[in-house]
Amino acid sequence: MRKVLFLVLIILSHHLCVANVDGLKERGDSLYRVGQFSEAISVYETLLKQKFHADVYYNLGNAYYREKDMAHALLNYERAYLLNPSNQDVRYNLSLVRNKTAGQVNRSSSFLKDWMHSVAYELNIQQWNMVAYGGLAVAIVAFLCFYFDDRVWLRKAAFGAVAVGLLIVLLGNVCREHQKYYICNRTDAIVMQTVEMKDSPEADARTIAVLHEGAKVRQKSLIKKPQMIKIALPDGKEGWIPSHAVEFI
């Protein structure tokens, strides 16, 4: 009897929890619509503690933007972009906020790497899956043509189409895994307050650069130091900053 009760409780609590999350986005949206941005922020934040979704991050970014908190807006747009890079609204707002925050540093990585990264972020994970499925379907149909038809020109074309289809499958998978990698290994962070980048984690280190809020940095090594992390700027410069000054995307 006890066991059954316990089970019922668990199921109920799970259900309740899900129900709570369900209503939260709508509540946040309606608070946003009436201009209660700080309340909307807290609602979205509670929701995101349990489930994450690109749309919620995007809306949270909007709410922070309305509260003129550009660093947090940028952080949440970056998170939304990470989960759903193909959404035009996310891209638009992200570039808008990037332009508004200080400290845009030139990227120094290679052109090819940048290009491949931007190709992979043209579509989101689901869309890349669809591309891969489409490629597989094309490859199979082409193979059937190749195998069963007697006409030589058709067989030649079909052979090429099989290769193309398989390449598309490969492309879709590579791009999807690329995005997944960055979702699972979050090394990029946004500076939330103006901070000095030092050349070593010690207290008497020299200041190399001053980072302003909104600057994007990448964690370099996982060496644990109390309250200090090693980071690299987009232009390749490396240094140490206090870990409380950044939020990981």
Next chain:
Amino acid sequence: MGTLSAQQPSLRLTAPARVVCGEEFKIQYVVNTSDAADLSEPKFPSAFNVLYGPSRSVMSSYQIINGKQSSSSSVTYTYLVSIEKAGTYTVPAATAKVKGKQIASNSMHITALPAEKESKAQPATPQTLSGKDLFIQVNANKAQVYEQEPVVLTYKVYTRVNLRQLGGKMPDLKGFLVQEVPVPQQKTFRVENYNGRNYQSALWSQYVMFPQQSGKLVIPSIKFEGLVEFPVANDDFFDNFFDGGGNYTQVKKVLNAPSVTINVKKLPLPKPQNFSGAVGRLDIAARVLNKDIKTNENLNFRVSISGVGNMKLIQAPKLNLSPDFDVYNPSVTNNTKLTAEGIKGSMVYDYIIIPKKEGDYEIPAIEFVYFDSESKTYVTKRTKAQNIHVAKGRELTLEEQSLGRQDIRDIHSRRIDLRDVGESTTSGNSVWGGYLIILLLGCGAFGFLLRRRRNGQNENIQMRKRANKTSQRYLKSARKQMKHGNKVLFYQEISNALRAYASNRLSIPMSEYTLERVCAVLSERSVPESLTDEFRNLVSLCEYIRYAPESVSRNAGEIYAEAEKLISNFEDVLK
């Protein structure tokens, strides 16, 4: 000599600023024309001991540059003087008459340093060279400073020997932002008395240091390497004669500049909330650069922070404008110079503001809070609030409106299913499921097509069997008719055999059977033209004979063999 000397006649006094008691030195009065006369005897102070003078020397030069002649000449009156008592004296002015006019010279101060106590110390030799003959002194202008307050560190070299080279490097300092003050490459040495000895001294290098943290910060001892030249006394007459007697040896000498400790204090607490981080003596000013302000046109607003301090670490001031203005990040112009007092000059922040609505507005005062390093307090400076009138400007084109990026796009309010969020995007199971479905569909299609092809092949075989069977039957009956000598029936059976074979083998129903159709199908299935012609000839021959049996010259057995061969040839070709 057509040229006139345009320059004004002048009388100039030159003498060293510092001398040592008992050592003789020159005081010179120089007139820049040759026709000067009657230098008035200057009245030197009583401590001056005029050893010789005045001696008058005339110098003139003459030059042609690009065909233009010019000449200059001067007269120098020289006194050789020594001073007996240490102190500061005034070298008096003198007057002279030039072309009947009386002109006066400047006067100057001269400091006489006491003579050294050790009377006539031996000049140092490479063996006796010590830290007393050559050393470096460090001086910090303040021993105790606040964070970010600049400290000037001066390295001065003192020498009594012939110093040819000196090099040393400031190490990377932790806790300081270090900037080197540029000093001339060519060092000027002057006499200075230090611990009772007179040295040639020169400012070697100077650094402005901004402490970045509090506590006792140590600037370590710096190693300098010097090269000292000593004359070599050589008694050999011939060597002296040929080398001009100037033989030198060079000796390397390591000098250690002492370390310096600076006590850096934390800025006093509590820090004001809007403290800008600036330390020094600073001021802020702001003004609108435009004459007319119109909507959708740039309004240039300039804020400048000027003074002395840690200028480079100041953040751009924030403007608290109404939302009717778009403010862009300022462009920063650095008009500062590093001086011994710190970074001096101004930082200019140029904001571009775009008013969106017409009307009267106020650009609010900008508050700038810094730590004044002199009064040791936090000081708040305010710019004046400015009233501006925004007139109606041009309208934005549609393109500009879309490019203007005025605002973010609206939130996404579509319903999302949160229940399986977080798993579907990252887990791989659903992906492979999709592939599996597609592969299974592909396999199904493959199986279906394979079966259809196999059925088709079976049909083909059956068709061939039936074709052979029926044609053989007709051929058999034709043979029988041939034996019986029944020519008409024989040809009919041959014709039947061919027709039955073709219709069955090429799957042409009897109702649609024509010779043309057969030929068309044969050429479609790429049967050689010759074979088709043979077939057509044989069939028409049979038809012909049926109606005119007597006209045939050919043997029935030949025809029979031909028909049989034709069928077997078709079997070879049609697979």
